[in-house]
Amino acid sequence: MSIGAGLGSLRMGAIFLAAFAPFLLAQAPKLPDVELLDQDGQKVRFYSDLVRGRTVAIDFVFTNCQTICPVLGANFAKASRLLEKDGAKFMLISLSVDPTNDTPASLRAYAAKFGSGPAWRLLTGEKRNVDELLRALGAYTPDKTAHSAEVLIGNGQNPWIRGNGMGSPAKIVQLMRNVH
Numbered sequence: 001m002s003i004g005a006g007l008g009s010l011r012m013g014a015i016f017l018a019a020f021a022p023f024l025l026a027q028a029p030k031l032p033d034v035e036l037l038d039q040d041g042q043k044v045r046f047y048s049d050l051v052r053g054r055t056v057a058i059d060f061v062f063t064n065c066q067t068i069c070p071v072l073g074a075n076f077a078k079a080s081r082l083l084e085k086d087g088a089k090f091m092l093i094s095l096s097v098d099p100t101n102d103t104p105a106s107l108r109a110y111a112a113k114f115g116s117g118p119a120w121r122l123l124t125g126e127k128r129n130v131d132e133l134l135r136a137l138g139a140y141t142p143d144k145t146a147h148s149a150e151v152l153i154g155n156g157q158n159p160w161i162r163g164n165g166m167g168s169p170a171k172i173v174q175l176m177r178n179v180h
Contacts, residue, residue, distance in 0.1 A: 029136050029137050029152070029154075029160060030136055031047045031051060031133075031137075031156060032046065032133055032136050033046055033047040033048050034046050034125070034129040034130075034132055034133050035125065035126075035129060036124065036129060036130065037104050037124050037125050038107075038121050038123055039104050039107040039110075039122040039123075040104060044121075046123075047156065050091060050093060050121060051091075051155070051156045054089055054156075055089065055091075055153070055154070055155040055176050055177075055179050055180040056090070056091045056153070056176075057076075057079070057090075057091075057152070058092075058093045058094075058137065058151065058152045058153075059072045059076060059092075059093075059095070059149075059150075059151050059165045060094070060095055060134070060139050061073065061096060061097065061110075061122075061147075062097050062098035062102055062144050062147075063096070063098070063101075063102050063107060063109070064098075064101070065145070068166065071149075071165075071166050072149060072166070073094070073110060075166070075167075075169045075172065076092045076116075076120050076165075076169070077111070077120065078169035079120075079170075079172045080116055080117030080118070080119040080120040082170065083117070083119040083173060083176075084117055084118070086177075089180065090119055091121060092119055092120040092121070093121050093123060094107075094121070094123065095134065095139075096122070096123060096130065097134065097141070097147045099124045099126070099127045099130040099131075102124045103124065107124055108122075137152055139152075149164065149165045149166045150162050150163065150165055151164070153176055153179055154179060155179055158179065160179075
């Protein structure tokens, strides 16, 4: 291989890694306190019940997704187990991008498939509420199959981190602890 070809590969590798490196958002998202349903069918207010006083990691899934969602689910289940000793100061939140079809029961089955822990909540709700929250988080897309694999990590106050949900669960937990 020539030096030029090697440098080209090195540049492409650096671009690939940079695309998946976590970065700070310019400002914290303005989080609406919309009413949603969790995987147990309990009504929750997004900000006041789930985010306030905690550091959270949020990903975006739908239960019949066959591409990135299984990896995101497995990563959050593992991260949830890693957070067990930390108590209630951390929470993982999976927000459905398909609230029309994702019911609390389908979210519960999705979480059970991965062996979820108590630090992981899965959310659905009325489409207008879910869409409002997705827009506030910068994650709205009209096509559920075009949703991103990113994870937003923050605590409702300081700048948030946008990272790769396909990465290591230990890295997600490390970023959460750093933000806290």
